[in-house]
Amino acid sequence: MLFEHAPRRVCLNEVSVRDGFQSEAVFVPTEDKIRLIDALSATGLARIEVTSFVSPKAIPNLRDAAEVMQAITRVPGVIYTALVPNEKGAERALACAADEINLVMSIGERHNLANMRMRCDQSLAQFRNIMKLVAAAPVRVNGTIATAFGCPFDGEQPLDRVLWAAGEYLAMGMHSLTLADTTGMGHPQQVADFCRAVRTAFPGVPVTAHFHNTRGMGLANVLAAVDAGVDSIDASLGGIGGCPYAPGATGNICTEDTVHMLEACGIDTGVDLDALLDLARELPTLLGHPVPGQVLQAGKRTQRQACPEAA
Numbered sequence: 309m310l311f312e313h314a315p316r317r318v319c320l321n322e323v324s325v326r327d328g329f330q331s332e333a334v335f336v337p338t339e340d341k342i343r344l345i346d347a348l349s350a351t352g353l354a355r356i357e358v359t360s361f362v363s364p365k366a367i368p369n370l371r372d373a374a375e376v377m378q379a380i381t382r383v384p385g386v387i388y389t390a391l392v393p394n395e396k397g398a399e400r401a402l403a404c405a406a407d408e409i410n411l412v413m414s415i416g417e418r419h420n421l422a423n424m425r426m427r428c429d430q431s432l433a434q435f436r437n438i439m440k441l442v443a444a445a446p447v448r449v450n451g452t453i454a455t456a457f458g459c460p461f462d463g464e465q466p467l468d469r470v471l472w473a474a475g476e477y478l479a480m481g482m483h484s485l486t487l488a489d490t491t492g493m494g495h496p497q498q499v500a501d502f503c504r505a506v507r508t509a510f511p512g513v514p515v516t517a518h519f520h521n522t523r524g525m526g527l528a529n530v531l532a533a534v535d536a537g538v539d540s541i542d543a544s545l546g547g548i549g550g551c552p553y554a555p556g557a558t559g560n561i562c563t564e565d566t567v568h569m570l571e572a573c574g575i576d577t578g579v580d581l582d583a584l585l586d587l588a589r590e591l592p593t594l595l596g597h598p599v600p601g602q603v604l605q606a607g608k609r610t611q612r613q614a615c616p617e618a619a
C-alpha cells in the first residue's frame with residue numbers, strides 16, 4: 309500500500325534563492341532576494357537555503373551572499389542554510405550567523421571535478437578541515453551526497469558508494485545527510501531502495517531528498533522517498549534551477565507542485581500553498597521568463613472552472 313511507511317509530516321526546504329538564482333541569466337537584485345526570502349519564511353517552510361558563500365568570480369549571481377544573509381528577517385523555527393564550498397566560505401557563513409552549512413560532494417568523480425574542481429578524496433580532506441573550523445560554533449552541518457542516483461559522466465552509482473560517502477560524512481561529525489539527484493537520473497524504484505538502505509544503515513540520522521525533474525520523474529521520486537520514510541524534501545519555487553555542469557539538466561522539482569501533491573495524498577507539510585503560489589506568480593517578472601511550475605499554470609486540483617454553456 310502506498311505510504312504505508314510514510315511519515316505523517318514531510319518538511320519542505322526551499323532552494324530557489326540559491327540553487328535557482330545562481331544559474332539565472334540576470335542578477336536578481338539584493339533587495340528582491342531579501343524580500344522574497346522574508347516572504348518565504350512566513351509560508352511554513354522548514355528550511356531555506358539562502359545563498360552560497362562561493363567566489364563571486366565563480367557564481368556572480370550570489371556575490372551579495374553576506375549582505376543577504378545578514379539582512380533577512382529570521383523567523384523562529386525556520387533554519388537558514390548556506391552552501392559552503394571551502395574553509396573561506398565556512399568562515400564567511402559563520403560570520404553571518406548561518407544556522408546551518410551545507411557541504412556538497414559528487415560521488416561521481418568526474419562530476420565532482422567539473423563542479424568542485426576536486427577529486428572526491430580532496431573534497432573529503434577539505435570537509436575535515438571545515439569540520440575542525442566549525443567544531444566550537446553553534447552551527448549544524450549537512451552533508452550532501454550529490455549524483456547519488458547517477459552521474460551524467462560516470463553513469464549509475466552503486467549503493468555501496470552512497471553508503472560509503474554517508475559514512476565518511478557522519479564520521480566527521482556532520483549532523484544530517486542529503487541524497488541529491490543532481491541531474492535528474494534517478495527513478496522511483498532506485499530512490500526507494502537507496503533511501504531505505506541509508507535510513508537502515510544510519511538510524512536516527514536526518515535524511516533529506518533532493519530531486520530534479522530533468523526526465524519528468526521528480527515528483528514520482530518524491531513519493532518513492534516519502535514512502536521509504538524520508539521526511540524532508542528540497543524543492544524550488546516555480547521549479548527554477550538546475551545543474552550547470554550537465555547538458556539538458558533542467559530545474560529542481562517545484563515547491564508548490566510538491567506541496568500540492570503531498571497534501572492531496574493526505575501528507576501534512578505545514579506549508580501555505582496559496583502563499584507559495586502568490587510568490588511564484590512574481591517570478592516571471594523577476595527573472596524575465598516563464599517558470600515551469602504546473603499548479604501555477606493549471607490551478608489547484610480543487611479549483612473549479614466555469615462550465616461552457618451547451619450550444
